[in-house]
Amino acid sequence: MLEKKRVQQLDIPSREGYDAIFNSNFLEDVPAALAQWGSSRVLLVSSKTLAAQHGDRIAALQSALGSHRLANTKLGVGSHSPYADVRDIARRVQRLRADCVISVGGCSYSDACKAACLLAANLAPDFTEEDMEALVDERRGIADARPEDGTPLRPRACRLVAVPTSLSAGEWNALSSATNARTGKKQHFGGWEGGGQPDLILLDPELAAATSPERLWLSSGVRCVDHCVELMCNPESAEGRCEGLHGHAERGLRCMLGGLTEYKAAKTRARGAGEKQQQQQGTQEEKEEAGDKERQLLLEGVSECQYGSREALTGLLIWRVPMGPSHAIGHQLLTIRGTSARSRCQCHARDNKLRHARAGAAMAGRQPEQPALQDRAGQDPRHLQRDARVAGGVGRGRRGEVREEPRPSDDAEGRGRRVGRGGAQDCGQDHDGRLGRREETDGV
Helix, strand or coil: CCCCCCEEEHHHHHCCEEEEECCHHHHHHHHHHHHHHHCCCCCEEEEEHHHHCCEEEEHHHHHHHHHCCEEEEECCCCCCHHHHHHHHHHHHHHHHCCCCEEEEEEEEHHHHHHHHHHCCCCCCCCCCCCHHHHEEEECCCCCCCCCCCCCCCCCCCCCCCEEEEECCCCCCCCCCEEEECCCCCCEEEECCCCCCCEEEECCCHHHHHHHHHHHHHHHHHHHHHHHHHHHCCCCHHCCCCCCCCCHHHHHHHHHHHHHHHHHHHHHHHHHHHHHHHHHHCCHHHHHHHHHHHHHHHHHHHHHHHHHHHHHHHHHEEEEEHCCCCCHHHHHHHHHHHCCCCCCCCCCCCCHHHHHHHHHHHCCCCCCCHHHHHHHCCCCHHHHHHHHHHHCCCCCCCCCCCCCCCCCCCCCCCCCEEEEECEEECCCCCCCCCCCCCCCCCCCC
C-alpha cells in the first residue's frame, strides 16, 4: 500500500497553508478536510463521464459527505472550461452560499471551479458572460483587477478541493483559464501571486487508475514531458535567478517517463491477464496474489506520474519561466477547434542542441558526461555547434529501456519530495534517479 504524503503545494511563501496529499484516498480525505474547516454547504462538481462509467465512486463520495453537508451536485464541464459552465458553477455557489467546492475530474474541472469561485465573490448573482469578459484586461489577457479603478479582485469566499483524474496539472496553478465560446479565445482569471489555487489537492492513484481513460492519461502525461523539455530549452531557464529550475524539470522528466512506462506496461499486462489466468496453474489464492502485485505496480506508476506532473510546472509557477509554443498551441489555438491538445513542439535545432542533449540525458536517467555539455545559453552559436558535435548521441538510448539504479536522496532542505514505489520518497538534487516507471471532451 502506498504511503500518504502531505506537502505544501509549492515551496514559496504564497502557498503556505495550501497543501497537497500524494497517495490520497479521496473518500477519506475529503470528509476529513471538510470536518477540519467546518464546511456545511458543499457543491460537488464532477465529470459527467466519470459519473456515467464509475457512478459508484461519485455515489460513495456523496454518501461520505452526507445530505447534511452536500448542498448540490453539478455533473459535466465542457472541454477548456467554457464560460457557460463557469457561470453556472459561480451562480450555484452564490445561490447556495456554498462554503466549499469540490472538483473531481480533469483540468477543465479544476479551472472552471477556480474561476467560478473567484467570480462568485466579485460579480452580482445575475452576472452574464459579457460581465465576465469585461473583467479581462485585453492587453495582458488576464482578469485580476476591476477595470474601472484597477482594484484587485476580492479573493474567493469559499474553500476549494481539487481531485484530479488526469495529468493536465492545472490544479497546481493559481491562475485559471476559461473559454469564451463566442470568440473561441481562452482568458485567464486570478493572479500569479496566489489565492486562486485550491486549498487542498488530493492525488488519489487508485481513483485515477480506475477512472482515467488510458488514452487521456498517456496524452496528458506526454504533455507534462513536453512542459519539462520546453522549460529546460528556454534560454531564460539558464539565468541566475532560476537556480533550481532544471532540477525540478529533470526530476519531472524522470518521474513522468518512468511512471508512464510502468503504467503502460501494467495496463498491457492487465489486458492479457484473463487469458493467462485460464492457462496458469496454481491455487485461486496464488492467482489473486499475482493480481494484487500487478495492481500495486500500476498504482506505483500512477503515483509517480502524479508527482512528475507537479514538477513539470514548477519552473513556470515559481520562476515564471514561460512555456514554449507547444503550450501556447494547447491553450489557445486548439480552443478554437474545440479539441484537446496532443502537444508537439519544434525548437531551433542549432541553438537548442545542448539543451536537447541535457533533456535527453534526463530522460535516460543520467547526467551529461561531457564537460562540453554545460549550458552555454547566450554564447556564440559556434560554441553550441562545437559542443553538439562533442555531445554525440547523448539521449539516444533504447526505447522503453528500464534502468534499475539507486533512488536518490533529497537535499538537506527537503525540497523535491518524490512519490513512487513504497510510498512517498525523495527525489534528490543530484539527478541520478531511476528511469522506467510510466480527452477530455466533457472535460473528463
